[in-house]
Amino acid sequence: MLADGREIRSSVVSSQIALHAVHGGVVPELAARAHLEGLATVVDAALAPVPGGWDAIDAIAVTRGPGLAGCLIVGTMYATGAAIARGLPIVGVSHLAGHVYSAWLADPDLEPPYLALLVSGGHTECVVLREHGVAERLAATRDDAAGEAFDKVARLLGLEYPGGPAIQRVAPSGDPRRFPLPRTRLKGAFSFSGLKTAVRYLVRDLGPAALDENGVPADPQVVADLAASFQVAAVDQLVAGLEVAADRTGATTVAVVGGVAANRALRDAVGARFRGLRVVIPPFDLCTDNAAMIAAAGWQRLRVHGPDAPGFDVDPSLAECA
């Protein structure tokens, strides 16, 4: 729950990591069911510390897309029901805008224009928020998203889901120079499938004797060295792409947002590379998916565009980023 669109009064996240970890990735049907089962409890928990509870709420923001259709439908149906019952305005917000606005939420002095590197499990893009409600996408991935690459490489290495935190955990004990990996540089785009495939071939080329019965490297040092080599290459690609976008736009402020922005190596690399610019990277719990960022983006959307008519459709592939 946000006050005045920018002050976090409460933030409750119900993680589905344990639910999906046993399957090695997100199972859409389970995700939607878990949303249905958990939503009312999460909303009650978010309202519990707010004096007045529902009576203190002026508007409801909900994610309209992009995301898994079943999850988006559960969320919008719940929010629409609550809005109608309480007579409140509702806004359907882009998940991507939520990430872009997580920087605005995290730094009370930040105002557009700013350039955001948005790196999540489903997206890798450079976006300029020109003014509230107006954004331009400068670059996007041609294939895998950065977070997806972390998740897939972790799987190749026998590390748990989600892969980003797992790779970050083992990489510090590895040698990032042991396995040279390619850096894909494309004009106005990102690509992570080549890097992921290169790791796959490295694992294969270790030979059967070096792999355990699941086909993953048996030696923990090899796992750590591969994780470190992958992480440094992935971070290099992201920072290089952000640098091109910053040069092109003459940005003076850059933000890094989305689940992968929780990555320590990426945070450090961006801080070092953009020393002359203002760098905003939200705290970890605003990087990974959360409702506070959706409320912040929703606050601005409501101000700029007004409310949506209840009954609006979800859009699993919504591309809008403001």
Ligand code: KG4
């Ligand atoms: O934004 P997010 O919570 O959900 C999506 O919108 O996709 O991002 C989730 C992604 C996952 O791929 C996860 O592996 C990655 O963010 N991630 C990380 C880290 N924490 C989460 N990647 C690298 N390092 C991390 N510390």
Ligand code: ZN
């Ligand atoms: Zn996200």
